[in-house]
Amino acid sequence: MFSAPFMIARRLVFRRERRISSHLKGTVLGISLSLIPLVLVMLVSSGMIKGITARFLELGTFHLQARNYNQEVPWQEAADSLVQHPEIVGAFPVVQGLGMLYSPEGRVGVTLKAFTPDMWENDTGFRDFMIIEAGDFDLSDPDGIVVTAGVAESLGVEVGERVKLLTSRTSSSGTLFLRPSFFILKGICSTGYYELDALTAYIPYSRGDSILRGQGTSYIGMKIQDPFSGIQELKGRLARELGTDWYLLDWQELQRPMYSSFETSRNLILLIMALIVLVATLNISATLGMLVLENQEQIAILKATGSSGFQIGLVFIIAGLLTGLAGVLPGLAFGLLLSVNINGIIRALENSLNFTAMVINRLSPLENAPVSLDLFDSSYYLETIPVELDPVSLWLAVLFTLAVACAAAIIPALRAASVQPMEILRRR
């Protein structure tokens, strides 16, 4: 039923010389061009969201946190017990609080995270995402501190230098007083994401427990095998096992506004891009309409020789599908090509813009000319744009375009199907 209409449709779209019909070239180009940004946004935004989410999961919130209404519990023992569960790959006691770091060069408010010294060795996720820029992530020395690059830069300190930490504490009488502590900088690290990099300092658990007691939050940070599926089931089971003194928070609860904001922004951008693709693809209707008009005699003769209106209509639906496909394939290929090379392309663009700006500045110096231009400031995003090749999303984009192409072909197909052969043949 489809083979003969397919053969005619293929010849209508791709002429005998295997070139696209001149009428359809513009439409095909439009679909391709509109699909490129859609693919680019889809892959890059997915990569960005996953990249940021993964960093927050591994470096920020853990996958699951077990907290207790009573702060005076044997945290290490509880962590050792939790890690016995096969789904839990790591459980670490953590104390988290706020403090102010001082150096002779500057001061900066930080989120303090007190980890056990074995954390670096035992948490592969943490190790994978944390980049050590100087020194080591060494919390074995009770006086050791590791800070993120943003903190080190604000303080103007290097590994081996001394920093002062000021924390607050409330006495039993309710008086707030400040407590200074001194640390030796053991390492400078980077997460690759501004929000995590800017304001975090890591101190040994023993010191953190003492400094932040009563002021900070203690919990057991857990890493599980698959944080994206089955976490709710595990959470429920652990809650039953741990008892009512404990409560559990998963990563989605801890950063829900951030993840929702990412997803909403991504979906909005994708919707706009999809509308552009929709408009470009609907153009098929107009061009196929032209093709129907141009091929009225051919349609008439096909009908005169016994082809049904349904078969003729099918020819144009398939022609729409093939036109869509002709646009989708290069659009998808270019979109993918641009996506996987997006970091290099941005760097090349930055370099060429900066070179041009430098040449212009040399020829006619401007007073407030910027030193260098960053198209994509890594301070606020990830240092490199991760690209997430999501086959499901790509298939959905392809299917969406092809479905619109078919739908756009319906009106020309109906027009072709209703051609009265006698009316057309009589004209000649």
Next chain:
Amino acid sequence: MELLRLEGLTKRYISGTEVLTILDKVDLSVPAGSVTIFTGESGSGKSTLLNIIGALDNPDSGEIRVDGIRVDQLAEGETDRYRSETVGFVFQFHYLLEGFSALENAMLPAYMRGLPLAEARERARELLSRVGLEKRLDHTPAMLSGGERQRVALARALINDPKLLLADEPTGNLDEGNTLRVKELLFSLVRDTGKTLLLVTHESAFIPEGDRAYRLHAGGLERL
């Protein structure tokens, strides 16, 4: 055995305020395997008669029976099947599909009818060989002469092995040499395959070749 019967076939056209009766209660009986030639002045209704028999046009009244089928009462889907299976058309203009080879043009009605591609190709190749185009199978209409195009159209008309072949001025656009060639081919093919041919022509040279000839005049048929 009778293949075609027309009874009281009437067709009128409205031109402004004037009603033109092109066919006025035409009766005709055509035996199977015969060649019937229709001639007449331009506008006398020759083509209209063929188009109505071929279910491309509808009569205002009257009955048309082809091989037992009431053509004037066919529903939409039945019309397609009738045009595909029972009749074959050859027009004055070839109406070949541009961009398709001679072989593809000839095979398309069979392929559209649901014949497997290989079988449709083979049948088209055989017919094109019979009309002397075995070396022009891959040529597009633009690469063929007028006579060759009309021979491809003839092969296309016969591809579904119709019982009734309707030829409307098939040589009207051809030079003398090609007219002779197409005429010979048409008659030899029809005679060899036992088809029934209804031929509309201005060419008086065709008349002796037919089993019977009619002149259409004032809406009626005059036997010649």
